[in-house]
Amino acid sequence: MRNIVNLILCLVFFQISAQKKQILYNFAELPQTLLLNPASELNYKFHLGLPFLSGVSSDYGSKGVVLSDIFAKDNRSINDKIAEAIQNLSYRDFTNINTQIEILSGGFRFKDDYYISFGFYQELDAIGYYPKDALDFISEGNAPHINRAFSAAGIIYKVDFLGVLHAGISKKVNENLTIGGRFKIYSSALNLESNNNTGLFTTNGGTNNIYTHYLTDVNLKFRTSGLIENNEYITDPSSYLKNTFFGSNMGIGFDFGATYRITPQLEFSGSILDLGFINHNTNTKNTSVTGNFVFEGVALEFNSDDNFENWNEIDQRFQDEIPVTDDFESYISWRSTKLNWALKYSF
């Protein structure tokens, strides 16, 4: 019996290969927990991280569709699986990836009740909602969806690659309460974002022709920083890495946290992270697309040479009525703020 149990334990442990950073929340034995809650209760006098090694974490998540929905080895057609996955998506489903590499980290206890920590890390943080209507249009077209309004509101994404220099302090207020805060200076190397988009594409039965196509209330905005310089894409990876350390696009932010021991066994803790913003003013490019457009085909004239002009007129009318404009103005992007809380009961 014991051998069987040992075998099971071995098999189980050999399967374990990774963990995500969120698991470190409330993990008082590891100083990285301070990045998840600056008010974590630590019991050591100091810590020092090994550059590039002490803190490497990466996690990928998806809501609404998971990898096995698409890539499971189940002998089903991948066309059917993708169609089914798109069908089941909602406007609230998203995918995200977050990767952090600690370059520097350290901390020390001060006057028994204080713990001061500091460091520098690089972070890739990306979130994108699944644009269900756009996916439907790309995969099925508009023919099966006459009278349906395809909305552009589902185009929401944000990608950040940045360096974060931070310093924080936690204070044990009394035996039951510990509070903490962290100040962060952000240096953005790359930001791509688009949100608050509007616009509908509809194909309806027409009056003058079989169909009339409408682009209604189109207002799309795409902002980039650090990606384009002098109208050319920056392709040198080292320039991105360089800009993570006091580059031109800087910002500030705060983390706050608290840990409260309700009873000797029961403890509540919570934190709010990355409450801050970045001001992007270098290598920015903002693109906006706005307007309304109606298309019902080309009105043909007989015994006339104007028919070739008709297509040009439609092209020109499209460009006039749905203009695409670029500018290089600075803008502010808010960090993706995260909220953690936990209730812990110790036996």
Added chain:
Amino acid sequence: MKRVLQLSVICCLLFNSCYEELNFDQINDYVYKPVVTSSLIFFSVVPGQFFNDLGIQERSITSVSGFRVFEDSYVKEDIVKIDFSALIKNDFDRDVTIDVYFLDDNNTILYQFASIVTSAGDLENNYTEEVFVNTSPTIINTTKVKIRAELEDIGTSLNPNATSDFELKSSVTLYIESEI
């Protein structure tokens, strides 16, 4: 020792996770097949338009127009089938025959419909032509379309002042099959 083992097993069951075997190569088999439909050309003619400057009735009138459906390289490379649909109303007192030709830049005929005859007084003639690209591959080089409307010869001329009309509405449906 027994309690330790029990605790270990409970912990393993609680904290163990599992995964399903995945095969990412399946993505190579994915073909997305959008079916995109769009209005195409439309016109309405009255009897007066069949009369020339000398006041003589012509048997037919012709129009040539640009055709930009296949300008996009994505459409051109991945299209497998094209449906042309027309809705024709003939309020004239004689049959009208419509001929449609697809031309390239040199006015070479790449494809043509069988003549569409719409009887006098037929107010709702639905016509659909399916074109499979693998059997008519040159159609995707079309840059112009020529339409000819010919009146049936019944021995008398149209009344140039009549308000009856001949209408044609059309759409194109593109069946695309594309790999990632």
